[in-house]
Amino acid sequence: MSIDVRTAAPGPRPNPERPAPGAPVKLPGTGGQQQTGWSIGDRIGLAAAWFCGISLCVAAVAIVGFMAWKGVQYLHLEMLTSSPEASLDQSTSGGFLDPLVGTLILTLIGVGIAIPVGVGIAVWLTEYGRPAGLARLVESGVEIVAGTPSIVLAIFGLLVFQQSFMGVFSFTAEGGAVFGRSFLTAGSMMALIALPLVIGATREALHSIPRHVREASYALGKDKASTIRRVLLPSARSGIATGATLGMGRICGDTAIVVVLLGASMQTTPEEGFGGLLRGTGSTLTSYVYNNSPSGEGNAPEKAYAAAFVLLMIVLLLNFAVGLIGKRNKPQWN
């Protein structure tokens, strides 16, 4: 994470024939003497750049270090395998198996929707994109979704999924009121969070495929659909995976949608009938941390720190995976 300022440093390159920095020299064609070397402004700028870079490192190390210290202190293995219980005493309030599984389910639903939809949009934008006006409209749509705060998405989702014809996605109370909160409804809003990342990474991957690779496929008598399916999508695979993994990281870390649309219940509560778990409510690590933190209702900081540490590890692991995916399996043409 450190910034290598040596390569970015302004001023002349080291040159053995050049006089020492600061020494006045006569340069041909400049009409007079010029000061070489770094001015005081450059020096201050360089120092500031160093300082900023190191500060960021300190912040990153502090987050991981502090969470690791607290996490190792409070995290016990049985917390990962036991459900949360209603108790004021932190020693009897159980673990966070349900939130952990909830995070997993929600992430899978989110990327499960976001990958096919996002890849489809990216392929259309990159390979077809006509009429141009429609393409621009789709692009701004993607930007709007990307820029919408997740709490707004959550409220919007609640509005949509509480409509009576959306009853199949969640619990319907006696009298016909649709609850609107379930893994499915939260997952589909989570998909909107991951979608711009999937679209962006896929588009970038498709753009990086040289034109002559597409033409080589056409030159073998293949049509566009076949080229997309057999050449372009396999070539963009690592880009798609990168986007999906970034999206998973975002879904894991989102709290607002969970609180509003998943119910943020203490335990996972499946509904009766087909797909009961998906139509039921639950919680994730983020809502668990929020509810147990001093600002939440639980006031169980030990549990909050332990869960936050697990969440941080999951997200860091995903980011690490992004780096790995980006390096491997990416086709390289000259």
Add this chain to the structure above:
Amino acid sequence: MELKEEQTQNGSAPGAEVPPLRQIVVESETVPIRVGDYAGPPDPEYGREPWQLNAGLDSDPIWVEERMRTEALSIAYGGKVAVSAVDLEVNSGEVLALIGPSGCGKTTLLRSLNRLVELTPAARRTGRIILDNQDVDTFDVTRLRSRVGMLFQQPNPFPMSIFDNVAYGLRERGSKKPRRKQLEPIVVDALERAGLWDEVSSNLNHPALALSGGQQQRLCIARSLAVSPEVLLLDEPCSALDPISTGIIEETIVELRNEVAIVIVTHNLQQAARIADRVAFMYLGDMVEYGPAGQVFGAPREARTQEYVGGGFG
């Protein structure tokens, strides 16, 4: 699929010493064969002028027949004319080199022969392109492109195995069919003709992009040959390669002209002199001179050709 059946017939039959000649499906009339108009080493019996002879490598005499022809072909991008009223003959049994300075329209001309130029939205074409006495506009563009193959400047194997690359053109859209067993003889034959078989026979399942640049380019040749084209278009195929790979590709090209009509765009005049039987010199969209390689290089009729082959254009 019609194509598939032809492929299977044309694949190397086990035990056959000489690969069977390609059957060319001519739907209208038969193609006139101009007997005696062959490229090859000097043959005093035919009394040919020295400059009419194949400029380059030693090879046996081969029949020359017309495969493709353009009639008053013009291509413009927007309002800018890139190729103007070009009449060109492409013969099987010959290597035709298109030479000329950058921007003279030779690549556009080449790309129009398999209608790849139509992928550029601004491109407009007038004039006719005839393949085996049929206007290319009358057939399906995908069918045309499987009959007129193309090789690009940069080696561009697809990100799949060596086998799948060669089999790519033979498989139906999006599916793995026909199965590997059926395709194997064709793939092996194509790799042999491209001179790559000995190097890759043990690792057909390895990723194609792990090959060296020269091997990748020969793989691309094999990929084109697998669909049994009648014409092969080469767009500066050696410009990204080292001299040794270039030499191997040139040998492959010269061997291939027995079976496929070859059109090559090249900036490298030495290369054109080494491998071409016929040369077309283009300048600012015009076809200035078209003739046997020995004549164009040895005794050019036009002053502009003289200047260019003598290095005058720089």
